[in-house]
Amino acid sequence: MSNSSKPSAKPVTSLCTHTLTSLHYRNADLVQDLMGKKTFTEVMLMQILNRAPRGVDLRITDAVLIVLMEHGLTPSAISTRLVYMSAPENLQGAVAAGLLAVGSSFVGTMENCSGLLDRISAAADPEAEALAIASHYKNLKSPIPGFGHHLHKPVDPRAYKLLDLARAEPELAGDKIRALEKLSTAVDAVAGRPITINATGAVAALLGEIGVPTAVMRGFAVISRAAGLVAHIVEEQNSPSGRFIWETVEGAVPFVAARGQVGTGAA
Structure with a gap:
């Protein structure tokens, strides 16, 4: 690699550091300053925005996260349920599959x-x-x-x-x-x-x-919808619908041979 393509400075992180006896999120001691004293939303905003959140920030963010959490059997929820049906040992994979649907058409717009x-x-x-x-x-x-x-x-x-x-x-x-x-x-x-x-x-x-x-902004949709998808997995565990979704689609989408398709039978 040429000198011109090397980074100009050594990369650093300001998000987290730890010692044998402590762990800090930015400048806050996790055990002494955050656990039992701050909410998840407070710490999340502190980490993402790099500032102490105001009361209005928390109220707005909580409302947004609640709104984005769920909207029924959407593409993200269906993806999660189908992947969980196929690989029930891989809960995180099922959630990740659903989160891949957070984009410019649904959830992440x-x-x-x-x-x-x-x-x-x-x-x-x-x-x-x-x-x-x-x-x-x-x-x-x-x-x-x-x-x-x-x-x-x-x-x-x-x-x-x-x-x-x-x-x-x-x-x-x-x-x-x-x-x-x-x-x-x-x-x-x-x-x-x-x-x-x-x-x-x-x-x-x-x-x-x-x-x-x-x-x-789309990251907030990912954070919120992840919680909703975990709930879909819980429901899938107790009242499975993945196989029903699969069989319904398979029955509803007919096979139609393409014109000019070469067959395998004898002439």
């Missing part, structure tokens, strides 16, 4: 929405930027991240409850919420009808309000 809110917040003319975004997705005939829901109509109740909770917090600046509201107005205008803000759209605004960077 707050990251995509947050990127749009960042653009609106930074624009010289936020309303024009919001309208340009809405028109762009209209021309693509593609759903806008954070808007619309195939199950919750005419509104996604989770989203509006989250936004109400955030608006009641005087410590929040409200910039990201206003950006979401501007985008919602533009989306409705371009569509010619009301389109609901969905849960991940509201989550994008709320996490942005407490200073979570856009590129980190």
Whole structure:
């Protein structure tokens, strides 16, 4: 390796250190400062954001984590149940399989929405930027991240409850919420009808309000949905549905021979 490709400095970590008799999370002693004194959410935010969380940070994060934990037999839950059915000795593998479904189509769309809110917040003319975004997705005939829901109509109740909770917090600046509201107005205008803000759209605004960077937001979906997937495994242990899902799909999707497919029988 050439000198030009070597790292300029030795890498370091500020997350954790330990001795024979102690363990620290950042600058906090795990045993003396955290255990029995702080909640999981407090320590999680301290580790991720590298600062002491405020009360408003905890309230917003807890609400977000609760909302993202569960939504029934979604692709992530089905994946977890099927993998657990195939390898019941590997609980963590089943959870990991489900977490792979947290992405730009399901569960993790707050990251995509947050990127749009960042653009609106930074624009010289936020309303024009919001309208340009809405028109762009209209021309693509593609759903806008954070808007619309195939199950919750005419509104996604989770989203509006989250936004109400955030608006009641005087410590929040409200910039990201206003950006979401501007985008919602533009989306409705371009569509010619009301389109609901969905849960991940509201989550994008709320996490942005407490200073979570856009590129980190999907991690909160992973943290929350992992807990929900463990619950799916518990239910799978007590009331299995994995084989039923498998057999239902196998019976519902027929085999159709492709045209021109070469057969193996004699002429």
